[in-house]
Every structure is written in C-alpha cells, then in structure tokens.
C-alpha cells in the first residue's frame with residue numbers, strides 16, 4: 001500500500017475495510033519522544049490502531065486512546081483526528097529500553113493489568129468513552145477485545161511492523177475489517193480467519209499485500225487521504241489552560257521571570273514571559289467584571 005496514507009474501502013459482501021500506513025508518523029514520534037526501539041514499536045502500533053478505528057471519515061470521526069498498561073510503561077496516549085492526523089506519547093518510554101521487540105514483550109508492556117479507554121467523537125456524535133479490561137495480549141488483541149465488547153461488531157484488526165536488522169522501524173501499518181449488519185459472515189470469515197495471511201506493509205506484488213486483499217475481497221476505494229503526525233497545541237490553548245488555574249497557583253507562576261510549558265504530545269516548548277502572563281491574567285479579571 002502507498003506509504004503514509006489512510007484508505008477506506010467497502011466490499012459488495014458488506015465488509016468495511018480501513019487500512020493505514022503510519023511509517024513516517026511512527027518515525028517522527030520515535031524522534032520527538034526519544035523512544036527506545038521497543039517503545040517506538042508500541043507507539044507505532046498504537047498510532048496505527050487509533051487511525052484505523054476512526055473509520056467514519058464522512059463525519060470526521062476522531063478517536064483517542066488512554067491505554068493504561070499496568071506495566072512500568074505507564075499510560076499510552078494517542079489521538080487520531082480530522083481523518084488523517086495522529087499524535088501521541090507514552091508516560092514512561094524508558095521502560096522499553098534494553099528490551100528486544102517481540103509480540104510477547106509487547107504484551108508484557110501493554111496489558112499487564114491493562115485497561116483501555118477509547119473516546120470517539122464526530123460531527124454526528126458528542127464525545128463518548130468506553131472502557132474495556134484487557135486480557136493479556138498485544139495491541140491488536142487489545143483493540144479486537146475493545147471492538148468485540150464495546151461495539152459488538154465482528155471485527156478483525158491487524159497491525160504490522162517491518163523492523164530492519166538494526167532494530168529500526170522501516171514500515172508501520174495495519175487494517176481494520178468490520179462486517180456490516182447486512183454483510184456476508186462466511187465471506188468475512190474466509191478473508192480474515194487467518195489474519196497472518198495479510199500484511200499491509202508487504203510489497204504490492206506480494207500475496208500478503210493490501211493490493212492482494214483488495215483484489216480477493218473485491219473492495220472498492222471510497223476515500224484516501226495522506227496521514228501525518230501533527231499536534232493541536234498552540235499558545236492559544238496554553239492560554240485557555242492557564243485561565244483554569246486557581247489564584248494561588250497563578251500567584252506562584254507570577255513569581256517567575258518566565259514559565260516554560262512543554263507539550264506532552266509533540267515536545268514543543270512554550271516560553272511565556274512574566275509580563276505576558278500578568279497581562280493575560282489581568283485581561284481575564286477585567287473580562288469577568
């Protein structure tokens with residue numbers, strides 16, 4: 001499949017397929033957050049997972065994960081939004097240092113006593129969050145568990161990484177296939193019973209590729225968009241957050257010549273000088289009276 005895209009398909013058998021290649025987004029996350037290889041792999045898969053879950057592209061669906069791993073990794077935070085942007089961070093990426101990438105190690109780190117909170121929102125829906133207690137498994141297994149319990153649609157999730165000999169991620173991608181209410185169940189089973197048959201990061205000529213899956217399932221492309229890592233942080237948002245602080249905290253911030261706020265999601269550093277901060281707080285006071 002084309003790198004760094006998200007693609008939505010539908011088959012005449014009533015199967016909805018969303019595939020995403022997150023190679024560049026995963027590489028960016030790895031650099032921004034200085035991720036050890038194992039943590040970079042987890043981040044890559046979680047980013048792909050959020051991207052493919054946001055499959056109601058017509059209504060600009062967004063999906064956020066708060067993935068409580070129960071392991072030293074802490075929580076995984078991911079947002080997929082506007083149909084083709086993703087961002088995310090790990091609480092303690094250093095917990096992945098010195099661990100080689102295997103799906104077994106992945107399961108140890110993401111679902112020791114895992115709980116997954118998924119928030120969905122779109123033009124049609126107010127944000128709503130559902131939670132699932134995770135059994136031990138990798139990220140794809142966790143997402144499948146979420147879809148089966150919370151959404152009760154027959155779903156297949158496949159997440160794949162191509163990792164080179166140096167341990168670096170060369171390709172990251174995956175797909176979500178869902179049976180529509182009127183869909184053909186045996187056709188779905190025929191295509192997705194053995195998920196290892198498919199690998200969207202495989203070369204287009206390979207029998208495992210997305211191209212091969214599209215041909216076999218007679219899928220038709222509905223929508224394709226470029227996919228990228230992008231953050232939503234801005235000075236305006238920092239401003240709104242600061243306005244929620246109680247007086248005592250404001251006073252203590254005003255003791256400093258400047259304050260520094262670092263965005264968890266993208267690492268961008270905002271420095272706000274004392275006179276600006278003072279002005280913001282004063283403006284708000286005036287606004288209130």
Ligand SMILES: [Zn+2]
Nearest residue numbers: 231233263266
């Ligand atoms: Zn940011």
